[in-house]
Amino acid sequence: MVKFSTKSIESDPIDLKTEMRYFLMIAFPLSAAYLAEYAMFITTKMVVGKLGYQQLAAVGIAGGLSFEILVILMGLLSIIGVLAAQAEGAGKKSEVGQSVRQGLIVASMIGIPAMVFIWNLDLVLIATRQDPVVIDFAIPYLRGIAGMVLPVLWFAVFRNYTAALAQPLAVMVIAVAAVFLNYLLTIWLVHGGLGLPAMGLFGAGLATTIVTWLMFLSLTLYVYRKPKLRGYGVFQGAWRLHWPTCAEIFRLGIPVAGLTFLEVGLFVAASILSGVISVKTLAAYEVVMSWVGIPFVIALGLAEATMVRVAHAVGRNHIKAVRRAGHLGMTLGVGLLTILVVIPLGFADQIIRIFITPADPGFAEVSKLATQFLIIAAIFQVFDGLQAIAARALRGLKDSVAPLWIAGFGYWVLGIGGGSMLAFPYGYGGAGLWWGMALGLMVTASLLCWRFNLLSARPLELVVVDG
Numbered sequence: 001m002v003k004f005s006t007k008s009i010e011s012d013p014i015d016l017k018t019e020m021r022y023f024l025m026i027a028f029p030l031s032a033a034y035l036a037e038y039a040m041f042i043t044t045k046m047v048v049g050k051l052g053y054q055q056l057a058a059v060g061i062a063g064g065l066s067f068e069i070l071v072i073l074m075g076l077l078s079i080i081g082v083l084a085a086q087a088e089g090a091g092k093k094s095e096v097g098q099s100v101r102q103g104l105i106v107a108s109m110i111g112i113p114a115m116v117f118i119w120n121l122d123l124v125l126i127a128t129r130q131d132p133v134v135i136d137f138a139i140p141y142l143r144g145i146a147g148m149v150l151p152v153l154w155f156a157v158f159r160n161y162t163a164a165l166a167q168p169l170a171v172m173v174i175a176v177a178a179v180f181l182n183y184l185l186t187i188w189l190v191h192g193g194l195g196l197p198a199m200g201l202f203g204a205g206l207a208t209t210i211v212t213w214l215m216f217l218s219l220t221l222y223v224y225r226k227p228k229l230r231g232y233g234v235f236q237g238a239w240r241l242h243w244p245t246c247a248e249i250f251r252l253g254i255p256v257a258g259l260t261f262l263e264v265g266l267f268v269a270a271s272i273l274s275g276v277i278s279v280k281t282l283a284a285y286e287v288v289m290s291w292v293g294i295p296f297v298i299a300l301g302l303a304e305a306t307m308v309r310v311a312h313a314v315g316r317n318h319i320k321a322v323r324r325a326g327h328l329g330m331t332l333g334v335g336l337l338t339i340l341v342v343i344p345l346g347f348a349d350q351i352i353r354i355f356i357t358p359a360d361p362g363f364a365e366v367s368k369l370a371t372q373f374l375i376i377a378a379i380f381q382v383f384d385g386l387q388a389i390a391a392r393a394l395r396g397l398k399d400s401v402a403p404l405w406i407a408g409f410g411y412w413v414l415g416i417g418g419g420s421m422l423a424f425p426y427g428y429g430g431a432g433l434w435w436g437m438a439l440g441l442m443v444t445a446s447l448l449c450w451r452f453n454l455l456s457a458r459p460l461e462l463v464v465v466d467g
Helices: 016-049 053-077 079-089 093-119 122-127 132-164 169-191 200-225 243-277 279-316 319-339 342-346 348-355 363-396 401-423 429-455
Strands: 002-004 463-465
Touching: 016 053, 016 132, 016 169, 016 200, 016 279, 016 319, 016 348, 053 079, 053 093, 053 122, 053 132, 053 200, 053 243, 053 279, 079 093, 079 132, 079 243, 079 279, 079 363, 093 132, 093 243, 122 132, 132 169, 132 200, 132 279, 169 200, 243 279, 243 363, 243 401, 243 429, 279 319, 279 348, 279 363, 279 429, 319 363, 342 348, 342 363, 348 363, 363 401, 363 429, 401 429
Parallel strands: none
Antiparallel strands: 002 463
């Protein structure tokens, strides 16, 4: 249901130049941080991929499923950034701190069962009839990464907090440092040395767990010591369950988590279906997803900045600022992602050779498939980023239910439904799956942009959607 504020709206003191400055202050560090965090997974696949395409496929599908579970939960927690930004825009500092404290409690509540689920993800691989060799390689890796769940979710809460206050630079610094540490630890623990035996794929998972704990502890120390961030009483208020705040987080966050589930489920389903086609198709899929994730996480930083600025404008009760913030994020996102199309089109061979060597017995077929997939990925990566930005612009308005329905139609009816038809009955194999995903993302992005334009076009009255 749409609600309209009757509060008088004065001229907004923030002009386009100032809005751009605030936007980039948030977007650049977050994009760099998301890129660095994604690079941790990429470097793990680089190290493991040298062991063979089967190990690459195992870590790709097991790690992909694990991280996508976390992405769904972080989608729920992202509403903390909306609540904090709206409270900051309205000048209610105590509500900002309370949102963060309750967010940490909610993260703990959802994190413990998620950790158990990731530990047992091999049952999902068995149920979906993945190759037995892939499952055998995946099990030790899953045991190694299960311990990262809680620090990742706690880190996400503090990241939302710092972004809401336009203070995300430390997140970038921590994430960039984590990439190098994760790479070195992965090599060491996988291959052994300096008195440690080779741990194989378990070592690859353990390295990521160790690094995520260090990231969380570093960001916690920063938030505690930074005077501007301490001024909101995050560590001073009562650490007990405040049900009204938690209820709002769940009420608004569950539809967001549902939308994220549909989004990442698109790629999970495509990964599983690729494995059903063949191990080589799955390996090619994982190679291409390693590239696709790069423009997406860059767009994700822009999307989070868009969400924060839209929510901040909601707190200021200024509809024109809401519309301007949303359109700014979408425009910059489309422009940047269009430029990045040149990489998969012009450097496909170089991308493939990062993950699999020509000496590998499966190199020729995996390379051929990956080249086909990269051409399709170049087409839809712009829409993949645009739908992320548009969805988060709507999230800044607390609009979370309608985007859920849009995603269900775009991702699953058109994406997986259409892709499965092309892949199996029509015999296009892996390429059919990618064309289906492309169609689903294009339609979803278009509908989400249309909805934001509809909601933000109300003259002088601020639209706030009850999620």
